Amino acid sequence: MPDHTRPAGPTTGPTTGPTTGPTTGPPAATGPLARREARLAWSLLAPTLFAVAAVVILPLLAVFWISVKPVQLADLRAPAPVAREDLRGRPEAAGDEATLRYRLRNSSQDQTISRVALTDIWTDGLTAREIDPRCTLEGSHFRCNFGDWEGGYRETLEIPVIVDQAYFDNGTDVDATAVILTGDAQSVLTSNDFTLGNFRAIFDGGEFWSVLGVTLFYTVFGTIGTLVAGLFAALLLNHSFRGQGILRGLYLFPYVAPVIAVAFAWLLLLDPFSGSLNALLVQMGVTGAPINFFGQKPLALVTVTAFEIWRYFPLSFLFILARMQSIDTDMYEAAEMDGASPFQKFWYLSLPMLLGILSVLFLLRFIWTFNKFDDIFLLTGGNAGTRTLTVNVYEQSFALSNIGAGAAVAVVIFGCLLLFSVFFFKFISREEGL
């Protein structure tokens, strides 16, 4: 990428030429100085490496792991034993009989919990008449060992008790101290249960290919549209006139504003029932009936692509403008002398000079549009034929509650991405090296 795309290429920073490489020590490969320098470098990088590993590398590995696991959204909470405690029989005076009841269950319907144990501290003034053989009572400490619970296990443990005066005196309820239940459960996430079902689920039927088709349409046209609009905007602003600064700031608004704000503004503007644009179109006689921009099958995809172009043209416009302003004006003067017309100058001089930045932008925008999630999610939620791969991750994971399938889609995205980046780096290193 050319220098001007950095915050300070040689044009803005103090300029004493490119200085890379070591600033101390001889260039010896394993000298003590070099070693110390490398050590320092790694220690400076360590926090970043740690953070990136924790939030990027680990999750990526996790995605691969989950994609081959039969995980549903509900499985995220590990199965746990649950207990409710109450005192039945409405004791009214000392010496009354009552029943202390523990309602126990396994929170999971299909997972076994092993070695379930219960601990509770009884309120003063309760005397057990008879205790379940699995349980012991030492003073006020009540303990039980239940062994293994199958999935969906339920039990009501009832202990007949005699209520003493002390119970009424201290006035606390039996469940004042929480019942503690422990048990070993294996979450699907950590078990040795693997499946290819997730991949089968997403590739099954024609759905995957239509999703891929939508993604490609959105990506290709979104990218090209962004570049073309950006090129036009840059041409418009590549003159100095009064108000140029204001206009340039204005044209960046769509990119700088929060996506959620502008997405809702678009939704409102294009609403078929009370949207201003539809009202305008009807009034001007362009269309007889309001158009449902985000609800009709082929149109919704075009609209979200238009939104993508609208939102990201500022970015390519900024890049292209920066490149344009660095083109030497002498060349244009020479061409002028030779009698080149304005269009010829653009076609034969400007465009070739811009080709480098345009292709870099194309690749970057292509990858980023491919990865885009928020925009479509907010505009249509992936309905009306706008479901892209990224929206599909969300759809599978949360709408269909199949986290495993969502992860499988994510793996597919990651695969595409790797493919792009191989291409990207091959190209970029040829293209003046990022």
Place this chain on the structure above:
Amino acid sequence: MLRHGYVTAPVLGALWMIIVATTVSVAMSFATGAAFRPSVIGALLLGALLGVAALHLQSLRTTPALGVVATGVLLAMGVGPAVTGIGVSFLSLALTALAIGIGFGWPLARFVQDMPTGHLTRHEFEGALIQFLMATGYIVFTAIVVIPFYVMVMTSLKNQAELIQNPLDFSIDLSQGWGLFRSYIELIRDFRFGEYLWTSFYISVLTVLITLAFAIPGAYAVARLRFRGRALFSRSILLIYMVPMIVLALPIYIAFSMTGLRNSIAGIVMIYPVTTIPVALYMLQGYFRGLPAEIEEAGLMDGLTRLQVIWKITMPLSLPALASVSLYVFMIAWNEFLLAFMLLDDPSKFTLTRGIASLNSSEIPRQHLMAGSVIATLPIMAIFLGLERFMTKGLTAGSVKG
């Protein structure tokens, strides 16, 4: 054939009139809510006639004046370049005539300036055409950028009933005084938007600080120090921020659900910086490389350690770059939606973007949604306009990220 003064001028005039008449009609509709629409035939005819006139007049004053008069007369007759519905006030009619006349006449006079009445050279023809295209471009780009924001702001100042009655009527009743801002007041009073604003603000600031704390040493190491794997490292930084957020959000959601970090500001503050560190590191290392190494060497000679050099020499020298990076990171954190949406469920911990998402329900009137959007947009716009120089630099440098 086209390259003839008497052909080019009327053709450009006719096309330009269509554009101006449409623009003014749209603007007047949006401003008053009354029915304005361009009349294609009227616009074409008037435009062509005025094109010829402008070619003859060759004046930047007389042509617009003629435009205003002609448009005014035709508008009054009801055939003009724009036609209106019933009950449009005289004032708005006059305003329309004025806007069309000047908006049409002045640029047209520029298009045909120094154009001969006979055969045109390629230069003259393309010059006029380019001016026409540029003028069209300004109008189109400005309109598509401004309209959504205009709708956003104006909707937030109206009420549901007015909006449904006439979706085009964005005129606001100034006599209400502060009542105009009732959506904002309700949002802050009943929907805790004041809190969200503060939450968003301090999360963004924390994100900036943490990002810089990680990225400055990292960027310095990549830019200045020699170690094995440096080239690989500076490349893989780029690779990292090409990983789509949704791919990472899924396992992060799972991990946070299991560790109880979901629904906590701490979790958000842990995650946001990591999404911005690679960008910041990449931007900063580019800048550090451009700094002269000699000053740092002098510092080392004088007995400073590397860390002192970074703190006392490199950082003060790179303040502009730090400002750009901070602004850019602030913008990313402020605008972030996906993670906030997935990880925050508790209304007491929402960020602004998450708060707006919670307003998106059929029970909450639309002006609240738009008022929320304005509340989220205004601060970032204000910062952006105030510090545009840094922001633009930051955008170009960091916008490898989308």
